[in-house]
Amino acid sequence: MDLETNLRLALDRGEFVVHYQPIFCLKTLAPRGVEALVRWKRSDGELVPPGEFIPAAEQSGLIIPLGALVLAEACRAFVRWRQTVLGQKPFFMSVNLSARQFTQPELVKQVVTTLRRESMPAADLKLEITESILMEHPESAMLKLRGLRELGVGIGIDDFGTGYSSLSYLQRFPIDTLKIDRGFVSGMEEHGNRVIVRSVVSLAHNLGYEVVAEGIETMGQLDDLAALGCDLGQGYYYARPLVEDRLLELLGRHG
Ligand code: G
Ligand code: G
Ligand code: MN
Ligand code: NA
Numbered sequence: 001m002d003l004e005t006n007l008r009l010a011l012d013r014g015e016f017v018v019h020y021q022p023i024f025c026l027k028t029l030a031p032r033g034v035e036a037l038v039r040w041k042r043s044d045g046e047l048v049p050p051g052e053f054i055p056a057a058e059q060s061g062l063i064i065p066l067g068a069l070v071l072a073e074a075c076r077a078f079v080r081w082r083q084t085v086l087g088q089k090p091f092f093m094s095v096n097l098s099a100r101q102f103t104q105p106e107l108v109k110q111v112v113t114t115l116r117r118e119s120m121p122a123a124d125l126k127l128e129i130t131e132s133i134l135m136e137h138p139e140s141a142m143l144k145l146r147g148l149r150e151l152g153v154g155i156g157i158d159d160f161g162t163g164y165s166s167l168s169y170l171q172r173f174p175i176d177t178l179k180i181d182r183g184f185v186s187g188m189e190e191h192g193n194r195v196i197v198r199s200v201v202s203l204a205h206n207l208g209y210e211v212v213a214e215g216i217e218t219m220g221q222l223d224d225l226a227a228l229g230c231d232l233g234q235g236y237y238y239a240r241p242l243v244e245d246r247l248l249e250l251l252g253r254h255g
Helices: 003-013 054-060 063-086 099-103 107-118 131-136 138-151 167-172 182-186 191-206 219-227 244-253
Strands: 016-025 031-041 092-096 125-130 154-160 177-180 210-213
Touching: 003 054, 003 063, 016 063, 016 244, 031 063, 031 244, 054 063, 063 092, 063 099, 063 107, 063 244, 092 154, 099 107, 099 131, 099 138, 107 125, 107 138, 125 131, 131 138, 131 154, 138 154, 138 167, 177 182, 177 191, 182 191, 182 219, 191 210
Parallel strands: 031 092, 092 125, 125 154, 154 177, 177 210
Antiparallel strands: 016 031
16 A cells, blocks of 8 residues: 555555654743644554654645644644643644645644644643745745734744745744754754854844744753753754653642
């Protein structure tokens, strides 16, 4: 069977699961949110990473029902945590949108329907979109982003620095967060990459956006990013993407 047929079956069988990677404050090391990351848990127990099936899901259009499932599941989980371990603490749920999800005409309607159905506070949801997707058709992206922002949802630009953002759009897009691609973080001992990270942090802050560094794997990187004034971080050094129970343990430890 081809991958598309297998993905269709996996959707019917409920084989997609969502893991959550903590995003933390680089100053206090307190968890401040999570990124929802989908995995395919096959019937033999094997966990397939998204890199191996998101492109096929995107190509076939299956990303639309799959994305709807991830968004609903992430919101449902978040509302459970609010009622227990989170209380009223500031905390967000970040969900990735692929190109096809972002450009589908029904996106805003789908998001608002899900928020209502799951009783998810819009302000606690962030949607991550790569700069390449936004810059492909920046004017229509602008309208879409405004529609999402009117719901009260936050917008993060994912993989920042790897595409071609126009600075004027960067300033005009109604966004909250820039996520610095992990390539710059892993290369930060090189002077050039440090300069880029420093510049992105200051650009983001001057535009009023919060900055998240991705792919932090060492204490040295964490310290450097904190010294450069980066706000939030995410990476294996702090925590891998976790199943809900492990995430709740981590949140519990941070009181
Ligand atoms: O979890 P991992 O590092 O393997 O993720 C690889 C890629 O898959 C990342 O680029 C991430 O943005 C993407 N991805 C993970 N989960 C989702 C999802 O729920 N929806 C979409 N559209 N992309 C996802
Ligand atoms: O493209 P996006 O930023 O959405 O993808 C997040 C991806 O980065 C996920 O696949 C996640 O598993 C991966 N990731 C998260 N932390 C680290 C890390 O510290 N190192 C590496 N190599 N990958 C990471
Ligand atoms: Mn992401
Ligand atoms: Na990224």
